Amino acid sequence: MIFEPYDIIVVGAGHSGCEAAAAAANLGSRVLLVTMDLRLFASMSCNPAMGGVAKGQIVREIDALGGYSGIVSDRTMIQFRMLNKSKGPAMWSPRCQSDKMMFSAEWRRMLEKTSNLDFWQDTVTGLIIEGDQVRGVRTLMGGDIHSKAVVLSNGTFLNGIIHIGEKHFSGGRMGENASYGITEQLKEAGFESKRLKTGTPVRIDGRTIDFSKLIEQKGDDDVVGFSYIEPFRIQKQRSCWIAHTSLKVHETLRKGFKYSPMFNGRIQGVGPRYCPSIEDKIERFSGKDSHQLFVEPEGWNVEEYYLNGFSSSLPDDIQYEALRQIEGFENAKIYRPGYAIEYDYFPPEQLHHSLETRLVHGLFFAGQINGTTGYEEAAGQGLMAGINAHRVIHDLEPLVLSRSQAYIGVLIDDLITKGVDEPYRMFTSRAEYRILLRQDNADSRLTAMSYEMGLAKEDRYQALLRKQDKVSEIINCLSEAYVHPEEVNTLLERNQSSVIDQKVRVSNLLLRPQIALNQLIETLPFLSEKFNLSDRFTKECLEEAEIQIKYESYINKEYELAEKLSRLENVKLPSDFDYHQLTSLSYESREKLIRYKPETLGQASRISGISPADISVLAIFLGR
Template identity: 60%
Template sequence: MFHVEHKRNFILILNVSRGTMSLFQNTYDVIVVGGGHAGCEAAAAAANMGCSTLLVTMNLQNIAQMSCNPAMGGIAKGQIVREIDALGGYSGIVSDKTAIQFKMLNLSKGPAMWSPRCQSDRMRFAEEWRLMLEGTPNLDFYQEMVSGIITEGNRIVGVRTSLGVEIKAKTVVLTNGTFLNGLIHIGEKQFGGGRAGESASFGITEDLQALGFESGRMKTGTPPRVDGRSLDFSKMTEQPGDVNPSKFSYSDVTQPLKHQRSCYMSYTSEVVHDLLREGFDRSPMFNGRIKSIGPRYCPSIEDKINRFADKDRHQLFVEPEGWNTVEFYINGFSTSLPEDVQFRALRSVPGFENVKFFRPGYAIEYDYFPPTQLKHTLETKLIDGLFFAGQINGTTGYEEAASQGLMAGINAALKVKEQDPFILKRDEAYIGVLIDDLITKGTEEPYRMFTSRAEYRTLLRQDNADLRLTPKGFAIGLAKEDRLRRMEYKRDASDAFLTFFKETSLKPDEANPVLVEKGSSPMSQPDKMYKVFSRPQLDLEDFIKFEKVANYIQEHNLDSEIIEQAEIQVKYAGYIEKEKNHADKVNRLEDVMIPSNFDFDKIKSISIEARQKLNKIRPTTIAQASRISGVSPSDISVLLIYMGR
């Protein structure tokens, strides 16, 4: 005997004879497991694309927690946040709404290196994400541990929770972060956990291994948090935000900060290092308890002292955790040493003589799955409809996780709709570089994005992410029309300003006073503004001194974003054109497809190593094959012959 009652978007099915009920609709289009940065972006993307979506997480109070530093962006990471925003994701908007400081890094270098970064209010960041998700149509929530996945043959059909509840789905996105069999280390102590104060997740790894997935272990760590009331900031160097701060989101729903909180900087010393060394015999890093590999570019303080023994000091960045809290994050002091060693050493740092701990630093080990087991869509090769995103793929960082979550959510939705997958190339986005690196090269240590990983970084600037990606986000139904119109206005206004420079001339008597002042050769005859502006000695501030330029800007009401875009197009035109030509040549190889059932073993004229790597990765194009470690240019030449080229 059954009774069915509709409640909101749930179907409440009550089995009277057995006394059980299900609070879930028959089958979701997308289930997202995990409520971290990857899970939040995945759930938002799938729901905003019209799919019925369920976000399952162990604790709804901890959605979008900043488990480590309270900041978003940074070198290359800031570009990723702007790309997420350009596509229609939420990270940029949430970061802007909850920022307490904003900086544009690397301004002394070219625009390809400029990277936005904000200091965040940790509590408000998580709250804003929760509120934005709750305001997203088609998105349901459920708090419980997912302990396994349900498959039929090689196809995903749902998930199973620790209470034995089975929830059906057409696609599933796993974004488990550091929770899979997580193990926390503080000195000699170790205990299960996915994050301080939260339990680890069990069962998923074992299910995936039984299905044939290869897994491994990685490590990351976090520093102590301290009471700001116990610090002496007069002994530290103040680190204020930008005088004229920018923001992440291209939309007009957020505004730049008007008030900011400062960070501070101090240094370790030989005294601090000696105190830390006293605890090395009790460190899980050095006594063998931690066997997994940690992030190369964010090492623990004990690792820095050991690896860089010639350095007599290391920087520590003292970062506030929010507008009103007294809690501070000690960036640069990540550690798994015993808490008493951490405390004694930190008290010898200038400004920390009377420090009080809120909580000690710790290391955490967790399961990950080598990402060579994925397609470019982040769907697994073994199980149809199952997607991985975030630290489960061996990456580190909120931004790297969020971008994968966005792409996995998009492609899960497109799969449900039986539409073509959404894949970004290496010359289109840092997100494309990240995913291609992961699935083509794999990673044996936590992967972090840098500008140096992107061979087309002059094309992939933070200032033009909307021009590159908003049309693509709109085409798949994620970025809204107002985003597209805003991008089109920026593009058209920038192009018109550029045309003005190309068509308008300057006379010597107009230009020479500025040229001489800047140490540039004076003009002897009139010349186009574009050519004069391209001189390396001149910048935009110089050109605004010319009445014609100032009048054009005022007449057309150009904002700083449009002006900056035109300036970059003038100053770096040669570099941009060179990279475009190079990308076009490489992309010709992206069009040479390799059949999915191609037998690489039959090509005896390529190396054994190449055959082994090609069989493992199963590249879909010649271009992807060329990026596999161990596949030489001569191997690619042979492959091209077999492909009829």
């Protein structure tokens, strides 16, 4: 097969590869997406859901930057919930259940509508590297295909081994081949690679579940969605269900422990601590009599259910026996057992913040290959790798998002300055500027920048301007309008907030934690005439205006802190800096600085084990 050279080749059509291909092609590069199976775009290897705590924020950021994950999620969701709504807005996190098959099909449809993007179904077996520059890929069928940059997003496929009890066999995912050759070649070229593992639960035939014994979990009445420009909102939703394990279930599972590849040492890779298998949970929390499980439908028109929380690599007969001891599952039949998969990843300290490798120019890594877990984490990296692969071949400075700009910035900075010792998953606690990185304002944080760069298109930018105008109009109105005691004291008393004895600005009342803007609108006719709560756009803008007023002082404080710390980000550390000579640094610090090679003083300050005193030493040495 003869291919014309491409600008960029993306290997793997997982969540990261799809975003990378879309971003690079939309920026104008000629892109080829090579993947093993063109029927599986952004396949959901595990749970049929997008978003969740901190992950939902990432999907909104991807959308704000002009990526596709938010739009695809909106079009294929079967249930939507805004998690943590009872907490402060920094914690609000959109999450949806997705129709797995539709999700994949919609991704394919979106990519096939994207200009500059070609597809080729094949297995990449190696890279073409000349000196320290990547020149393309080697494939099983198509031979050599040349390009100026390559994004590797192989997910869990590199030397993947699937484990179910004592059975183990090669595979990249259940029913799909593993990938060989790439790890071996890169190790030869000087890269370090290690093993990680992840797991997935049993899938159940819904016709055999007794739902009357489970607790129903409906979606929100108000579906917010992920995309800032997508007008599509589902009209009906499918429910999820809650079930519980019992001591009897745990006893049955324990019978299989001696065959467990995790406990008998056959699995060497480290698994995700925050997403443990059921056997892990039973072992670690042995005092707990029961664990909560979520029963999640895999689509609109299928009877397959995913049992969230029951991930396992125990023998399939043990999984089945234990499942049938859970209330509601007495007669359950399964479509497939849970399994664990072990795979190669490349410790991400080997990357620049652009996701380009330090060893080979033009070679980018994105997604699970960097030691992360999760569709959203993968998609966020893919988007950035696609953007930066485009920028590097056009001699443009890389786009690096800061920790105060985006969760994607936190994610990539954590990977590169701290590395991973287990599959990395995003949490809100990883971000120091949570009140800045809210799900509602990802467009304000990122869209203008993406528009200037050429990725976010005119419609998205205009939508942002429209929203910002409306929010400013609301804030001005609430700051200028006064309310009198007789208009509002009944509401204040009802909400156990002190009454007023003279007129006050509406915005001042909003500073009280007990008072919500929608209550004021419902109480004050001059506001309800002005702002129609049943209009979706107005409602979204009111919510953002309310957050900006209520949390203004916190927001300003975080901006100030981010601004102060950003000064450290501007102090560059020379790449050939000899840390050995700085004997006033602790030995540990020197070792870490040599290993992680931070590019700025800010990055150095976030490496664990590097103290503020070490940063001062470096700053003094650099003449600061």
